[in-house]
Amino acid sequence: MAQSEPGKVYVHTFGCQMNAYDTGKIRALLGRDGWESTQDPDQADLVLLNTCSIREKAVDKMHSVLGEFRREKREGRQVLLGVAGCVAQMEGEALMKRYPDVDLVFGPDGVPHVRKLVDEVAAGNRVLDTTFLDLETYPFVTDLDPDASSGVGAFVTIQKGCDNKCTYCIVPATRGAEASRPSEQILDECRRLVAEGVQEITLIGQNVNSYGLKVPGERTFAQLLYAVADIPGVERIRYTTSHPRDMGDDVIAAYRDLPQLTSHLHLPVQSGSNKVLRRMKRFYTRERYLRIVDGLREARPDLALTTDVIVGFPGETDEQFEETMTLLDEVGFVGSFSFKYSPRPGTPSLRLKEGYDDAVSGERLIRYQDRQRELSLAWTRSHEGQVVRVLVEGESRHDEGVVAGRTGSNLMVNFPGSLDLIGQFVDVRVTRGFTHSSRGERVTPPTGG
Numbered sequence: 001m002a003q004s005e006p007g008k009v010y011v012h013t014f015g016c017q018m019n020a021y022d023t024g025k026i027r028a029l030l031g032r033d034g035w036e037s038t039q040d041p042d043q044a045d046l047v048l049l050n051t052c053s054i055r056e057k058a059v060d061k062m063h064s065v066l067g068e069f070r071r072e073k074r075e076g077r078q079v080l081l082g083v084a085g086c087v088a089q090m091e092g093e094a095l096m097k098r099y100p101d102v103d104l105v106f107g108p109d110g111v112p113h114v115r116k117l118v119d120e121v122a123a124g125n126r127v128l129d130t131t132f133l134d135l136e137t138y139p140f141v142t143d144l145d146p147d148a149s150s151g152v153g154a155f156v157t158i159q160k161g162c163d164n165k166c167t168y169c170i171v172p173a174t175r176g177a178e179a180s181r182p183s184e185q186i187l188d189e190c191r192r193l194v195a196e197g198v199q200e201i202t203l204i205g206q207n208v209n210s211y212g213l214k215v216p217g218e219r220t221f222a223q224l225l226y227a228v229a230d231i232p233g234v235e236r237i238r239y240t241t242s243h244p245r246d247m248g249d250d251v252i253a254a255y256r257d258l259p260q261l262t263s264h265l266h267l268p269v270q271s272g273s274n275k276v277l278r279r280m281k282r283f284y285t286r287e288r289y290l291r292i293v294d295g296l297r298e299a300r301p302d303l304a305l306t307t308d309v310i311v312g313f314p315g316e317t318d319e320q321f322e323e324t325m326t327l328l329d330e331v332g333f334v335g336s337f338s339f340k341y342s343p344r345p346g347t348p349s350l351r352l353k354e355g356y357d358d359a360v361s362g363e364r365l366i367r368y369q370d371r372q373r374e375l376s377l378a379w380t381r382s383h384e385g386q387v388v389r390v391l392v393e394g395e396s397r398h399d400e401g402v403v404a405g406r407t408g409s410n411l412m413v414n415f416p417g418s419l420d421l422i423g424q425f426v427d428v429r430v431t432r433g434f435t436h437s438s439r440g441e442r443v444t445p446p447t448g449g
């Protein structure tokens with residue numbers, strides 16, 4: 001099917017912030033050619049699924065969403081269908097063969113060229129592009145996501161790909177080797193976002209702490225943080241994802257120096273057992289992780305830490321799992337993304353000789369998550385009665401006349417307030433803590449007097 005004029009494009013995003021960011025760039029680039037972004041899939045002339053392969057569930061979901069669009073197409077709907085992202089990278093050729101009604105398949109490195117790819121598809125061709133681009137000249141997209149710039153916070157990518165080889169992870173295979181984006185380009189994007197009203201910048205990459213290390217003369221990650229903090233109007237800086245192995249003293253010191261750096265850090269630990277960490281090829285120990293936490297807390301006593309954990313990794317014994325449980329308490333994580341090990345095609349962990357037991361992993365996951373919930377609740381409740389400063393991000397998803405703001409430590413507070421508070425810093429008293437959020441009331445009069 002050919003599409004003579006650009007129409008409406010709908011991009012469905014699965015997975016992580018990197019994918020959400022890529023989606024924004026796709027919308028921005030296609031917008032240059034006149035493609036109008038829509039949130040309504042029924043209106044779209046071009047549907048792109050930006051996919052995630054990190055977990056089986058996400059892959060299954062994408063096949064079912066794709067199946068729905070393919071059915072509509074078979075029934076006569078005029079629509080171009082594309083699959084982008086990590087599943088496209090992994091299954092490129094196979095997807096094209098399996099789904100003859102899919103017009104376009106491209107991996108994460110196809111994003112900078114999406115205009116050309118869509119042009120070819122609109123001309124009536126089927127297109128597959130899973131080539132990795134040259135790292136030295138990687139064309140980071142500088143166009144702003146039209147939707148990102150209308151919010152109070154925005155993501156800014158600082159690198160692509162990953163040079164680590166964590167044995168459970170598919171990212172190095174789908175997103176390729178690491179390339180650091182030139183810092184001047186990053187700072188320019190931050191300035192443009194601030195000019196659009198953005199106050200909170202989240203720097204994103206697969207392993208932000210290794211930013212710039214392989215590029216002679218480039219800023220380090222710590223130096224980048226200082227440079228972003230120097231931009232007038234940047235009120236808050238967050239970043240993700242951090243790898244403990246590359247967390248340097250200079251980044252820890254930034255928590256002492258930079259008030260813009262928020263008091264929340266997501267620092268994935270994955271396991272509390274050194275033996276498991278070794279099999280995961282994480283290249284740090286539990287002791288090193290705890291030393292980093294001590295250093296961070298010395299620099300920023302109110303720092304709230306969240307983490308990623310995989311339970312039931314191949315060969316994980318009861319004792320090794322208990323070490324993860326004791327680490328959870330020792331650090332006092334306020335939140336975790338926790339999963340049971342899932343054998344993903346293409347990951348090195350499939351070659352480990354140690355086995356795993358899905359049922360045992362399931363039981364361990366329940367125990368971990370139960371304890372995490374208790375800790376999360378204790379943390380939110382510890383704020384009850386306190387006055388905290390939040391940046392108001394939007395309307396509450398559940399209650400009318402209620403807005404939601406976030407503290408620097410990432411506590412979500414819902415409180416009665418009008419929509420004109422969005423984008424403002426407001427003092428609220430926390431009245432009730434729940435597991436993932438809290439309720440509060442504003443303590444300054446609406447006039448600001």
Ligand code: SF4
Pocket residue numbers: 162163164165166169170171172206207243
């Ligand atoms: S650091 Fe490890 S877990 Fe993170 S993207 Fe790279 S390989 Fe995957």
